[in-house]
Amino acid sequence: MTTKFLKTTLWASLAALTLAACGGDKPADNAAAASATETKTLAITAIVEHPALDAARAGAIQQLAAEGFKEGENLTVNFQSAQGNMGTAGQIAKQFASENPDVIYAISTPSAQAVASATTTIPVVFSAVTDPVEAKLVTSLEKPGNNVTGASDVLPYEPQIELIRELIPNVKNVGYVYSPGEVNSTVVLKNLKEKLAPFGINVIESPAQKSSDITQAANALVGKVDVIYTSTDNNVINAYEALYQVAKSAKIPLIAAETSTVERGAVAALGVNYTDLGKESGKIIARVLKGEKPDTIPVYISQNLDLYVSKKHAAEQGVTLPQAVLDRATKVFE
Secondary structure, X not given: OHHHHHHHHHHHHHHHHHHHHHOOOHHHHHHHHHHHHOOEEEEEEEOOOOHHHHHHHHHHHHHHHHOOOOEOOOEEEEEEEOOOOHXXXXXXXXXXXXXXXXXEEEEOHHHHXXXXXXXXXXXXXXXXXXXXXXXXXXXXXXXXXXXXXXXXXXXXHHHHHHHHHHHOOOOOEEEEEEOOOOHHHHHHHHHHHHXXXXXXXXXXXXXXXXXXXXXXXXXXXXXXXXXXXXXXXXXXXXXXXXXXHHHHHHOOOEEEOOHXXXXXXXXXXXXXXXXXXXXXXXHHHHHXXXXXXXXXXXXEEOOOOEEEEEHHHHHHOOOOOOHHHHHHXXXXXX
């Protein structure tokens, strides 16, 4: 009995050792699987809700689902809008920092700046930020250098200027309505002046501190400019219909850098696809959720631009759309 018992014990021990040897990698695999199925938390904030920023948010959620992080299953999402108020943006940022989510997704320059000021430890991924270096969000585009990275909607100026000159051949004065408190807008103003000067074109600026000031800022340009150019300024886009009413009445063409404005009053817009930009942001968020550090992920710069034009708004604002512009347009509104 003793011999039989010893043999049985020996074989059991050997079998256990063999199974352990064959399955040596299983604990790590199980840990990785547990990490992949573990519920993650994503806090999202935007300075305001308008079509471009909404698209950047939706695109990110879509991409995260494709990456295996599905809202309501293994991803908890908390979205809060600052409703155009910088004070509220700061409060949201502090709230998110105290809640300690896995990642904070900040859409727009003001929201990204608020969040970056509130935390230096929680990973932050931004979207729809024109100049993240100037906004002091990252040290460089290639090597962000801290807990922040993301996707920029910076636009090359040359195609924008070419479009303005193509639609308004004799342009001498370009009006620019903007929010002086938004870094992305002041950066565009500075560069626009530098880029237009060689063509003998002046930039006449008209600041609007908040969305309710847009009508007054637009009226200040009447009789002084040949065209009004708008960037991705959030306050301006939020109140674009007010700008459109002034432009329509005074027959001043509106040309924009954000395509959703064409349905809301612009003659033409050359800009990034914000759903696609959001998807690129979603890819970055997924990488962070899987364990990568933000400071090792370069800032994404969109390479593709969409051209939207409106025949109706062109007629209202006294612009004849060249066939070449219509031919290369991504979308034409009748």
